Amino acid sequence: MEDNTGFSHRSVLLEETIELLAIRPEGTYVDCTLGGGGHALSILSRLNEKGCLIGIDRDGDALKAAEERLTSEHHACKNVFLVRDNYRNIRNVLRELERASVDGVVLDLGVSSYQLDTPKRGFSYKEGSCAPLDMRMDQRQSLSAREVVNEYPKEELYRILRDYGEERFAAQIANKIAAEREKKEIETTFELAEIVKSAVTMKVRNKKGHPAKQTFQAIRIEVNGELDALSESIDTMIELLNPRGRIAAITFHSLEDRIVKNAFKRNEDPCICPKDFPVCVCGRKSKGRVITRKPIAPGGEELSENNRAKSAKLRVFERA
Numbered sequence: 017m018e019d020n021t022g023f024s025h026r027s028v029l030l031e032e033t034i035e036l037l038a039i040r041p042e043g044t045y046v047d048c049t050l051g052g053g054g055h056a057l058s059i060l061s062r063l064n065e066k067g068c069l070i071g072i073d074r075d076g077d078a079l080k081a082a083e084e085r086l087t088s089e090h091h092a093c094k095n096v097f098l099v100r101d102n103y104r105n106i107r108n109v110l111r112e113l114e115r116a117s118v119d120g121v122v123l124d125l126g127v128s129s130y131q132l133d134t135p136k137r138g139f140s141y142k143e144g145s146c147a148p149l150d151m152r153m154d155q156r157q158s159l160s161a162r163e164v165v166n167e168y169p170k171e172e173l174y175r176i177l178r179d180y181g182e183e184r185f186a187a188q189i190a191n192k193i194a195a196e197r198e199k200k201e202i203e204t205t206f207e208l209a210e211i212v213k214s215a216v217t218m219k220v221r222n223k224k225g226h227p228a229k230q231t232f233q234a235i236r237i238e239v240n241g242e243l244d245a246l247s248e249s250i251d252t253m254i255e256l257l258n259p260r261g262r263i264a265a266i267t268f269h270s271l272e273d274r275i276v277k278n279a280f281k282r283n284e285d286p287c288i289c290p291k292d293f294p295v296c297v298c299g300r301k302s303k304g305r306v307i308t309r310k311p312i313a314p315g316g317e318e319l320s321e322n323n324r325a326k327s328a329k330l331r332v333f334e335r336a
Contacts, residue, residue: 027054028325032312033122033264034058036332042066043119043261046110048103048253049073051128053082059122060086063093070118071098072109074154077130102154104245107252119261121253123276125246126268127153127236129324138205139236141228146206151236161235165202170194180243181234182270189215189231208232233269243271250279254303257335262307264332273311273329280306280333307332 027033033055039045041064047056050073060069071086073079079100086096099109103123110118131139131153138150138161151161168176170190177186192215193202202208212228213221220227237243253263267273286300311329318325 027051027058028124028318028322028328029266029312029314029330030054030058032330033266034062036307036312036330037120037122037262037264038260039063040067040119043258044068044070044115044117045120045122046070046072046106046118047122047124048106049122049124050082050098051075051078051124052130053085055122055124056082057086057089059120060091060093060096063091065092065094067093068095068115069093069097070109070113070115071096072101072103072106073098074100074102075128075131076100076155078128081130102245104249106249107256110256117256117258117261119258121257121261121263123246123250123253123263123265125242125266125272132324135205139232140205141209141212141226141232143226145209146204149203149205149208151232151239153240159239161208161239162201162203164235164238165193165208166197176238177231177234179234180237180271181230183230183234185216185220191215205232237269243275246272246275250276251283254279254283254333254335257304259335261335262332264330266328266330268327268329273331276331277311280331283333302336304333304335307334 039059039062041062043063044067045059047059050056050071053071056069056071063069071082073082079098083098097113101109127139131137135145135147138147149161149165173193174186174190177183177189183189189212192211196202196211202211209226209228212231216227257263265276267276283303284306285302287296288298288300289296308331311331314325314328
């Protein structure tokens with residue numbers, strides 16, 4: 017099901033996320049990655065007239081789609097605020113809305129199906145896809161994939177592919193990109209995908225899945241500063257929770273999941289005293305507890321309906 021903008025309504029781990037948020041009908045909830053509004057709509061349907069929903073997204077198309085969807089049905093909750101911003105600015109967003117704290121936060125990370133499936137956005141490496149290199153979630157920003165591919169030093173490209181894409185052929189791909197851009201500027205997704213394909217071995221090319229997947233992922237993460245935004249804001253989100261408020265984070269990448277896992281663990285047990293100390297003397301107090309000792313993954317039914325959910329992991333933390 018899609019709205020007029022084409023933004024997908026399919027939300028990964030929707031039921032599990034909503035259940036673990038333990039929504040209070042009169043509470044204030046923030047969907048930090050609004051997308052098409054799937055999680056937001058489910059939250060909204062559980063709020064009463066005293067509740068409040070705040071949706072944040074940097075993609076203008078996402079906000080338009082979510083606004084249409086969230087206002088198309090009658091809900092008891094009338095306190096709905098949609099903000100075009102990066103969730104890393106959540107404290108400022110709440111301050112502008114005169115909200116000091118919240119009862120729940122949702123983070124559904126990564127790229128949306130709409131962004132992947134809309135060729136002109138330049139996220140797709142699919143066969144037959146040819147669009148200007150872009151990959152900006154917020155099209156108001158200047159940095160795009162075109163600048164990363166054509167202007168970043170070869171060594172920096174290698175680092176991005178190695179770290180953000182966990183690409184085993186990072187060096188070969190970075191060398192190939194550097195050689196090809198000397199001949200002419202790399203302008204399209206098709207050109208980049210073909211360059212990557214030519215840089216890897218035939219064995220890799222013949223494997224299931226496109227050989228450019230990890231390269232496109234790495235460049236997208238760099239363009240949008242995705243890991244920095246998460247690292248810089250997750251502690252803030254926990255601080256903004258009311259007692260027994262919860263944050264639910266859905267990740268699709270091992271580096272994202274590691275950031276979330278470590279942040280939750282650090283906030284549950286912040287003590288930095290040596291392990292052999294009989295009592296804590298550092299004075300750091302726990303801010304809550306991890307609800308999900310192991311991440312929750314999609315079930316077989318969801319995977320059969322949505323192949324893109326296969327790498328999803330849900331983790332939840334509750335404020336003390």
